[in-house]
Amino acid sequence: MPLLDFDGVSKEYGDVTAVDDCSFEVFDGEFVSILGPSGSGKSTMLRMISGFEDPTSGTIALEGEDLTATPPFERETNMVFQDLALFPHLTVAENVAYGLKNKEDVPAEERDAKIEEMLEMVQLGGYGDRAPEELSGGEQQRVALVRALVNEPAMVLFDEPLASLDRQLRQHMQVELQRIQDKTDTTFLYVTHDQEVAMATSDRMILLRDGEIEQIGSARELYENPASQFVANFIGDVNTIPAAVQDVSTTAVDLATHTGDLDISLPSELVHGDATVSSGDVVNVCVRPHDVSLSENEPSTFSLQGTVQNRIYRGDDVRYMIDSPIGDLTVDSDTAGFEIDDTAHATWPRAESHVFTAENVHEANTGVQEPAPSVEQ
């Protein structure tokens, strides 16, 4: 039985559908991220689980019990708020004690011992008497986390609490979160728009788009097998090359760019989604920058010729911007051998291509609109 069963839930505000018939499950001990751009409905989902919003339809069950009619203060979930929401009039220890005091079965001495133990777990031992505002941002994050964890909830909900931290502290807190989750054996449900945080921490990610679930899977599954162009764009960087289908056989599709600079035959299993492309359809060929390699001489398979427009030294690799006839290509290469204005041939293993049907197939078919190739960051 799943710990959380989010079943066919929708939330409408007037004419706006924030969450549209979404279903997913979270299992005991998992670290699951709900990932999506702002406005995709991820915070609304979290607020429905914590009880601050009621679903328009569908049911939310925790440990097999339907939560839909349960008020927030009776739910076995605790939330780490985006702005942390530490009580400014209470000390650190009083903040952490707040939830425990609402549980009748915890005697005072046991409570104090537990609070100190939890504070020590996040390296805040002895900070109990301080006011929250005396603590640094990272320390406040840890107090907010402990305030939720100390109640031993069935699930801790996170509403992007790391968003306000600088990169270094955020990366440190990601590791901390995983360590604490391991140690306390608690289930975490983490909402974020930051794919880096989600990829670093989660066992599974739920990728949202416009209130609908686009794909559920591990970071690796989403990165290597994106279910849609949107997923490919959102998780990691990707080059998108528009191409027209020339020929379809049982095993392969032949594609060509409208400029004729690239002719490529790909195994048909690389076509994602409803794989029924037919001759004349416009599709997008997506390839990760680090899968593309550059060479001075034209390789024997297929390639795009272009000139190096820009190169960015990034420590462990070099990012090249290649100006090719079909638009800019981004290439992450281990070799630093190309200079600006050099000619280079870009190619990649066929199997690393992802083919998605262009979303406005009909318009594209008329030939009126040729979508510009682009790199989504």
Added chain:
Amino acid sequence: MSTGRISNSEVLFGQLNRLVGYVRGNPRRKVALVLGAPVLVLLTLFVLPLLSMLWLSLHTETGVSGEFTLENYRQLVASTTYLEILRTTLVLTAETTLIVTVIGYVLAYGIVRLSTRTNLLLLLVILPFWTNYIIRMYAWINILQPDGALSSVLLSLGLLGEPTGFLYNRAAVLVGFVYVWLPLAVLPFYASLNNLDDDLVEAAMDLGSGPIKTFLTVTLPLTKGGIIAGIALVAIPTFGSFITPVLLGGTNVTMIGVVIERQFNEAFNWPLGSALGMVVTAFVILTLVLSTKLGADLLGTGGEA
């Protein structure tokens, strides 16, 4: 203007420029200039009259002659009449403040939490404040007098046998006070409730507190500054009030402000009036000091208490 001749205005501007340069040249002179005017106004209009009242209260005869004496203050403490008046004043002030605080807080809470038409409702709360004080008092006389609105309504409902007046008693004065000072309390209450972060209320509920406990442990302590400010803003004018007890209380309700007025205008005992005035001043200062110590948010900044 002909060339070669220096006009008067040019001379004046030249001198002004030199003065500005002189002031600018020294930061101390700048501070003196900026603070000088307000300090002068405060001294002449507030501190001097207060000192002259204090000086007057330490003499028995009107005028400037005679020795310093505490006779007036001794008289206040020795007389049961004055102590009784002081007690009435304090009790009425406390009652007014309590009622205004409860009604005002509920009103402000409703405006912040339950309504989207915040500005309109706040305007309606403040609106009576812009009407003349005396007119508002006469409106209440009109309502409470024997053939007034309240009596007529109660008569037609069959709750009264004959026309009855509700004027000239403590209750009438209390109603007047509550009505007049309510807007003063609602504004700081509103400011502090409006500044309260919704997330904190949700955090309390998320951590297992029901609505009442959330209110008592989070909302109330975090709006303390506004509450104390509202209490001070109501208690101070009520304590020294004069018009309301005279118009609505008549001779039955004597507050300290009424006695002060009589000492100056009827008994012509200015020193005793001044001594009574010093009691009011002491109450004001004490209230302000106490409320600041308790974290009053008098400027309505909603800052953390």
